[in-house]
Amino acid sequence: MATTTPLLEAVGIQKHFGRVVALRDANFALERSEVHALVGDNGAGKSTLIKIISGVYSPDAGALELDGERVTIGNPREARELGIETVYQDLALADHLDAAANLFLGRELYLGGLLGRIGFLDKSAMRSRAEDEMRRLKIGIQSVDQPVLGLSGGQRQAVAVARAIAWGTRIVIMDEPTAALGVRESGMVLELIREVRNQGLAIIMISHNLPEVFAVADRITVLRLGRTITTLRREETTLEEIVGMMTGALEVAA
Amino acid sequence: MTSTVTEPPRTEPGANGFAPPPEEQTRRQQVVYLLSRSWLFLFLLLLVLYFWLASPPSTFLTGSNVAQIALTTSEVVLLAIGETFVITTAGIDLSIGAVLFFSGVAGGEVMLKLSGTSAQTLAGQYPHAWRGIALGVVVCILAGGAWGLLNGLVITRMKLPPIIVTLGTMAMAFGFGDLIDGGSYLPAPVPPGLTHGFGASKFLGLYYPIWVALVVLVVAHTVYQHTRFGRYTAAVGSNEEGSRRAGISVDRHIVKVYALCGLMAGTAAVLDLAIFTNTTSVAHQTDNLSAISAVVIGGTSVFGGFGTILLSAVGAFIPTVLQNGLVIQDVQPFWQEVVVGATIVVAVYIDQLRRRRMNR
Amino acid sequence: MSRRVLAVLVAAAVAFGAVAATARTSSATPVGSGQVKASYTFYLVADIASDAFYLTMNKGAQAAAKKLGNVKVVFTGSPAQFSPPTQIPYLNGAIARHPDAILIAPTDKTALIAPIQRAVSAGIPVVTVDTFITKPLAFTNVSTDNLAGGRAAADALVKAIGGSGEVAAISVNPGISTTDQRRDGFIQELKKYPAVKYLGVQYSNDDQTKASNEMSALIAGHPNLKGVFAMNVVTGNGVTAAVKSAGKAGQIKLVEFDAGPPQVQALKEGTIDALVAQYPYGIGYQAVNLAYNYVTGHRTGIAKHYGTGSAVVTRANVNTPGIKKYLYTP
Numbered sequence: 001m002a003t004t005t006p007l008l009e010a011v012g013i014q015k016h017f018g019r020v021v022a023l024r025d026a027n028f029a030l031e032r033s034e035v036h037a038l039v040g041d042n043g044a045g046k047s048t049l050i051k052i053i054s055g056v057y058s059p060d061a062g063a064l065e066l067d068g069e070r071v072t073i074g075n076p077r078e079a080r081e082l083g084i085e086t087v088y089q090d091l092a093l094a095d096h097l098d099a100a101a102n103l104f105l106g107r108e109l110y111l112g113g114l115l116g117r118i119g120f121l122d123k124s125a126m127r128s129r130a131e132d133e134m135r136r137l138k139i140g141i142q143s144v145d146q147p148v149l150g151l152s153g154g155q156r157q158a159v160a161v162a163r164a165i166a167w168g169t170r171i172v173i174m175d176e177p178t179a180a181l182g183v184r185e186s187g188m189v190l191e192l193i194r195e196v197r198n199q200g201l202a203i204i205m206i207s208h209n210l211p212e213v214f215a216v217a218d219r220i221t222v223l224r225l226g227r228t229i230t231t232l233r234r235e236e237t238t239l240e241e242i243v244g245m246m247t248g249a250l251e252v253a254a
Numbered sequence: 255m256t257s258t259v260t261e262p263p264r265t266e267p268g269a270n271g272f273a274p275p276p277e278e279q280t281r282r283q284q285v286v287y288l289l290s291r292s293w294l295f296l297f298l299l300l301l302v303l304y305f306w307l308a309s310p311p312s313t314f315l316t317g318s319n320v321a322q323i324a325l326t327t328s329e330v331v332l333l334a335i336g337e338t339f340v341i342t343t344a345g346i347d348l349s350i351g352a353v354l355f356f357s358g359v360a361g362g363e364v365m366l367k368l369s370g371t372s373a374q375t376l377a378g379q380y381p382h383a384w385r386g387i388a389l390g391v392v393v394c395i396l397a398g399g400a401w402g403l404l405n406g407l408v409i410t411r412m413k414l415p416p417i418i419v420t421l422g423t424m425a426m427a428f429g430f431g432d433l434i435d436g437g438s439y440l441p442a443p444v445p446p447g448l449t450h451g452f453g454a455s456k457f458l459g460l461y462y463p464i465w466v467a468l469v470v471l472v473v474a475h476t477v478y479q480h481t482r483f484g485r486y487t488a489a490v491g492s493n494e495e496g497s498r499r500a501g502i503s504v505d506r507h508i509v510k511v512y513a514l515c516g517l518m519a520g521t522a523a524v525l526d527l528a529i530f531t532n533t534t535s536v537a538h539q540t541d542n543l544s545a546i547s548a549v550v551i552g553g554t555s556v557f558g559g560f561g562t563i564l565l566s567a568v569g570a571f572i573p574t575v576l577q578n579g580l581v582i583q584d585v586q587p588f589w590q591e592v593v594v595g596a597t598i599v600v601a602v603y604i605d606q607l608r609r610r611r612m613n614r
Numbered sequence: 615m616s617r618r619v620l621a622v623l624v625a626a627a628v629a630f631g632a633v634a635a636t637a638r639t640s641s642a643t644p645v646g647s648g649q650v651k652a653s654y655t656f657y658l659v660a661d662i663a664s665d666a667f668y669l670t671m672n673k674g675a676q677a678a679a680k681k682l683g684n685v686k687v688v689f690t691g692s693p694a695q696f697s698p699p700t701q702i703p704y705l706n707g708a709i710a711r712h713p714d715a716i717l718i719a720p721t722d723k724t725a726l727i728a729p730i731q732r733a734v735s736a737g738i739p740v741v742t743v744d745t746f747i748t749k750p751l752a753f754t755n756v757s758t759d760n761l762a763g764g765r766a767a768a769d770a771l772v773k774a775i776g777g778s779g780e781v782a783a784i785s786v787n788p789g790i791s792t793t794d795q796r797r798d799g800f801i802q803e804l805k806k807y808p809a810v811k812y813l814g815v816q817y818s819n820d821d822q823t824k825a826s827n828e829m830s831a832l833i834a835g836h837p838n839l840k841g842v843f844a845m846n847v848v849t850g851n852g853v854t855a856a857v858k859s860a861g862k863a864g865q866i867k868l869v870e871f872d873a874g875p876p877q878v879q880a881l882k883e884g885t886i887d888a889l890v891a892q893y894p895y896g897i898g899y900q901a902v903n904l905a906y907n908y909v910t911g912h913r914t915g916i917a918k919h920y921g922t923g924s925a926v927v928t929r930a931n932v933n934t935p936g937i938k939k940y941l942y943t944p
Binding site for chain 3 (some may be wrong): 310313316435439530
């Protein structure tokens, strides 16, 4: 059992939109080098909690602590600066650009000297760095020069993940990573998630696909109606138990 | 509690399902890709070949005829360059012909007013021609840029679709231009320093306007392929929201792109005055169509994302080569319009086939 | 696109081209001065190839060619627009064919100077028909005496409105030599009629809709308007339409330049009161003959300008044979 400070801790988070209460008491603790699944039925508050962690929203009450230190995350850029990256469900990839271009989108490498200052890109440096990243994650893509439009769903997901972790990230948030993928491709993505964890990052994963959650997650947090029900290690629970907690059929001892 | 789901088998590193296919397939794909991109060059070459053989000797492929084709196309090339950037962002600029006309009127009037008194210019005297030409050229280009800037600002601030906004600026630019010159031509032709000395003069064998188009073409191509500006243009067109999330100031970039298109129109206006000595709104009603056709033939998707500058320039040549060749063939003028229109449709169709092939 | 498809296309292009090349009969070669050739080719480049005026001019040109026996006249020009950028590519195509002479109606008096200079420098003699350019590059010009035509129009309009009242004029573009002269002749002649008030001239840009809008505005702004002079066919069409839709047909007297079929029809119906007909058939006919004389070496005695006449066509005289030859029949 870890007694060190969690990498990220959210305590007592509350958030409402007008009269709709999205989170009334959410708690969440993320360890280093773990895959932590966030599950719950629709409307449980998973997306809202994620958006608070990634800086899209600010909580109405409650605290966020990173490495034991209190932080306020005012916007997505601050989240990124703290090492928190999000891979959205739509991947946010520029389809007609290649993998290298996508990896460096918004953070391009420039040539040296005067040319670089007027905006000339160092495409070969970006290409080789992209190849390194792909290799690090053990992803094989025909060429980083192809438009990502032509890649399979799993490969596109891989590019999006590679982009998320290439920048000194510590925490990666993944929103329904296998939602649009077939069985084989989903398997590849789960493998990728494990690889990312093995390299020392922490992953928060939202998923409705409980079998997959059980395939890859180290710990599972269940939300229901804006409240954290419990956090359990995968080995300590079963799929049926989790479903029960999500729907409220099973009462949980505090 | 044990997990009820078995994990997928671990495979060796480097081969976890994302493994690349064998080497030869990649190379063949590369060759197919290259051929499919350059089909337009081949099409143009075929056209030239056909007309060369089908026309009487020393008529089509003579130095002077080719020079004339290039001269008449130089303006459209500039417009097509600007339009390529705009269309790559998934936008469109219908106002370029009108902006060209307005810039020509504004710059032309400045040239005339500064070159001499109206009595002098009406009589063909231009005592201060160089002062007039210099300032007139600057006014042309800036006027174009100003309209482009307006387009960009209205599109991004008021969040209106580009097709509607540029339709509106098109009407306004034609209107203002007509207001300034009373609905017809400039009162006198622009100074011969610009027309004879630039529009009709050659440097190392090529007319000056052709040089301008060439230089702009090379610079634009480099910017498009190798700079942040070009990459952001493609990114915004491919995924606007994604680009925003990646930290790109999308709105600011879109304004820059439309402003660039306007600057191209302003530069084309300088060439227009130099070649045709005067300007009238009638002559520019379908410039936007010529430019957009050139871009579409060249293969820049009107849905944004993918595009190259050089192919747009090639696309600009196809209608002019066609028209010139058909005239030399003594084809009836009415048939020429049919053929040019049909060729555009065929070119776009072939491009669509190629795209579908590529995306499997 | 596979390599095989490519090869087929290249072969097809070469085949078509070769067949077309062999199917060609005459090839135009530059003519030395004074040598008589077996056959001559002239190119007639119109201002706008869909206008009844130029189509009739072409008829006259073709008739002259037929009479001469060894002359071919090729008619070309933009069918869509009246402007230098649309005309010059057609002129370029004609120059590239290196004909024995080019007959051209320039769309602008300065914009066409450089291109026509190129033709002349390439050894192709040029005749300007109808309009002209401000530099004496053409060896002759054949056109209507537009000043006289304008004066005749003024006389006809004043007669139609009964000698007094408000009149206006709608021209095409300042810069077109022909319509400028008609305008000038009109204004000049009106000075003879002190009882007639001249309201001024507007420009239609050779756009029917624009002419129609301008006419409607005139009618709305001047309820006492009695007569209008429209200086070419396109303008006339717009003016007639506007008068009809304002319900003033017959009340506002119209005099139009040019006598194409719709104009003659309108004249007979009573919407137009008089037409000033040029003689495009005659222009074409004469221009071809002059070009033939020039290229066969008979150059002395060719004047710089030949004026062809115009005729005032009214309901009264429209069917007489003397007037009938002036009507445009495309």
